[in-house]
Amino acid sequence: MTEDVTFRIFRGEPNEDGNPVGEMVDYTVEMDEGMVVLDVVHKIQAEHAPDISCRWNCKAGKCGSCSAEVNGKPRLMCMTRMEEIMEETPENTPVVVKPMQAFPLTKDLVTDLQWAYDLNKTIPPLNGPDEMDWEFDQKEADRVQEFRACIECMLCVNTCHVMREHQLFDEFAGPRFFVRLANLEMHPMDQDNRLELIKDDYGLGYCNITRCCTEVCPAGINITDNAIIPLKERVITEYYDPIAILAKKIGLRK
Secondary structure, eight states, X not given: OOEEEEEEEEEEEEOTTSOEEEEEEEEEEEEOTTOBHHHHHHHHHHHTOTTOOOOOSOSSXXXXXXXXXXXXXXXXXXXXXXXXXXXHSOTTOOEEEEOOTTSOEEETTEEOOHHHHHHHHHSOOOOOOSSSOOOOOHHHHHHHHGGGGOOOOOHHHHHOHHHHTTOOTTTOOHHHHHHHHHHHHXXXXXXXXXXXXXXXXXXXXXXXXXXXXXXXXXXXXXXXXXXIHHHHHHHHHHHTOHHHHHHHHTTSOO
């Protein structure tokens, strides 16, 4: 069974000042059973607008490339089924597809993620013992394994109000990189202490635990409870807990 679907897609590019300039354009195509949002975008490219810019790669929810905002919610287009979209979209209303609003526009549905690559380089990598005969409990391995499921789609950054509304990209690492920092800080063999960086350079204090990042994570990572809150607890213990600070000074705690 097939039916027509209308997509209202943002078409535009940044102007000389870097601000997005464009318009919403409607395209109607025949939708086949089992389609995802990315399938419809590809069909629009094939039948109506071959010049639409859209980033994608694996089409299996593993590369994080096809991030966009569908009906106002950050999602992976390849993992968003049209049957679900049609259920939430009012009758005779187009499905609205826009690029991620927190990042600079490149063109149409593509945004510039250079910030993420640059920030990633500033994070000190895992620093384990020189001898590679690392041994640790399975529970310790399981704790950080969740963080390694991140596909770097940046949907969590896009939905974070600190980034989206306030654009504090120079002061705040954002949820994706707090996931990476939690992975490093909680690794049983890591010997570095990044808490000062997390507190000062990466601005952990800006996060006020709205859990919006967790809600949009396509990998199902509990970003807020399992990464951000434990990092906050470590920072508080290290810098603001008077008993812990005193214990460290007199040598009771390393």
